[in-house]
Amino acid sequence: MPNTHDHADSLDLLPETHDGRTDRNPLPETSAAAAVDDVIALTVGAEKEHDPAPEAADGPRRGPLHDDAGFGQELRTRRKRIGLTIEGLAEVSGISVRAISDMERGLSRAPLPRTVAALAEALGLTPTASEAFVTMARAGRRTAVTGRPRAGDLPRPNREFIGRQRELGQIAHRCANLTIGGAALVAVVYGPPGVGKTAFALRVAEEQRDLFPDGRFHLDLSGAGGAALAVGDAQTRLLRALAVSPRRIAGDDDERTGQLRAILQQRRCLIVLDDAANEGQIRHLLPGAGPTMVIVTSRRALGGLEAVLRIGLAPFTAEESATFLRTVVDAEGCSTQEIDAVSRLCGHLPLALQIAAARLDGRSGWSMTRLVKELSDSDRRLAVLTPDGAGVEAAFMVSYQQLPEPTRTAFRRLAHTTTASFTIATATALTQLGPHDAEQVLEELVDLGLLQPGGPEQYRLDDLIRLFATARLRAEEPPTERTTRGGG
Structure with missing residues (x-):
């Protein structure tokens, strides 16, 4: 059997609210649901444990309310006490079979208050028992919300997200x-x-x-x-x-x-x-x-x-770039011209803008004027936008390294184009490939985001990627190939 379990714990279910009402998530309430459970092996052993010792109908089970299994165990105990199956409780409460099963097994530890109220009513709890039932669910909800992050959680979203x-x-x-x-x-x-x-x-x-x-x-x-x-x-x-x-x-x-x-x-x-x-x-x-x-x-x-x-997704518009910079940095005292210049020098690329903003924010002595000056040096721009080896140039390098060598060579030589947009004929002259081969190479570069389509039989090399192509040309080509070949 293939060994596919080495990293099995690296993804986990997020502790999110689970409504489970059939009006939002209708599920079959017949044996079909149990059959699906058997297929996916989610109910193994769920009903094999012994019931806890009997207790007063109005009293909550003893034990710590912060126990992850507390509410689920309480739900199962009370359901069995009144002789209901999961399907039966689903029918009476209007909560789906799947939702009840997940709650009992501790997979859904944060049911919504209206779900808990519906279950308490279906279980026939007295006001006192119902209050304790709701309290136990609320404790599990706090655990789910405030517990430590687990592997597989969604990464922290970017709070400065704009546009799109x-x-x-x-x-x-x-x-x-x-x-x-x-x-x-x-x-x-x-x-x-x-x-x-x-x-x-x-x-x-x-x-x-x-x-x-x-x-x-x-x-x-x-x-x-x-x-x-x-x-x-x-x-x-x-x-x-x-x-x-x-x-x-x-x-x-x-x-x-x-x-x-x-x-x-x-x-x-x-x-x-x-x-x-x-x-x-x-x-x-x-x-x-x-x-x-x-x-x-x-x-x-x-x-x-x-x-x-x-x-x-394409790079930001000029307006979006300016909005982004004003959102993430203290732009007081910065001129519109300076913000526009930083946006343009970053190629309106969100990653580049984020790094430029972090540079400005992390250096108390830097001003927007200083940032414009640093980015205006085309020989250093990629270095400024690739701090500690991570950033724009590193992102481009990942795509570049996936290319076969003939395509890498063609990409480097596209640095000789004299305009942002160029034709297949220009690429043919620069790369010394036939028209058909040149077009295939260009399409491969488009696939990996190193080139953009610019219209019928037109392609566009964005400024930052052009600087990257130039850097690779200088690092990897012999001096005879570093000189301009012509084309536009």
Whole structure:
């Protein structure tokens, strides 16, 4: 059996609120739900424990309220005492079978107050017992909200996020139409290095969190760096996050795909698959039907995936760049011309703007005027924007290192273009390739975000990427190739 369990604990279920009402998350209340549970192995041993000793009907169980299993154990005990199955309690309370099962097993430790009230009424609790029941649920809720972060939680979102309103609206519209019987939503967010793909995905997760009460997940696929996460490892991490025991996880990719889809067709989850290398890495991670949304980020558009929403991100507009700088730095006393100059010198690239703002904010003696001066030196600009070896140049290098050597050579020689936009004929002259080969090379560079389409048979080399190409030309080409070849 393939060893896909080495990193199984690196992703976990987020401690999020779980409404579970059937009007929001309708689930079957018959034995079909139990059959799904058997398929995905989520109820193993759930009903095998002995009931606690009998107690007064109005009295809460003894024990610490901060125990993670406290509320779930209390719910199970009271349900059994009045002779109800999970399906029976679901029918009486209007709470889904899945939600009740998750609460009893401690997987949902933060039920909403209205869910707890509905359960207390269905259990026939007296006012005193109901108050204690609600208190126990509230204690579990505090634990879920304030407990230490666990591996697999969504990274901290960027609180200075600006722009992208059109793209956010596209996803919000599609999210609103998700249903258990319909197709899952898969959105591919793509764009050049440093354009803010992950920040965008996290913003979506934050804005749409109320639509996904069954959990939000983040999985770094490490696709751009060349050491991409294996499909089996990725599947295992997701299944573990969905509470499947390691010993019940299937032994091959196809079976694990079936397990994932069986779970996700019944749950309202949001999954961020960050930094995908290619279609093959994620195809077996995608749900089929169900109310789940998956956001895939990649430098490539992943054109081989069918029935997905593609959202391409570009650098900021000049207005967005200026707004961003005024938001994250103390811009008092800074002229509009200086802010515009920093935005332009950063190529309106969100990563570059973030680093430039951090430079200014972290040096008490620096002014916007000083920052403009530092960035205006084209020989040093990438170094300024790549502090401690991490930043703009490093992001470009990741894409560059994925190129085969002939394409790297062609990319370096594009540094000789004299205008931002150029034609295939210009690329042919600079790279000494035939028109067909030159076009293939240009399209490969577009795929990795090192070149932008600029119109019919036109391509564009953005300023920062041009500086990167020039740096690679100087570092890797012999002196005879560093001189301008001509073309424009």
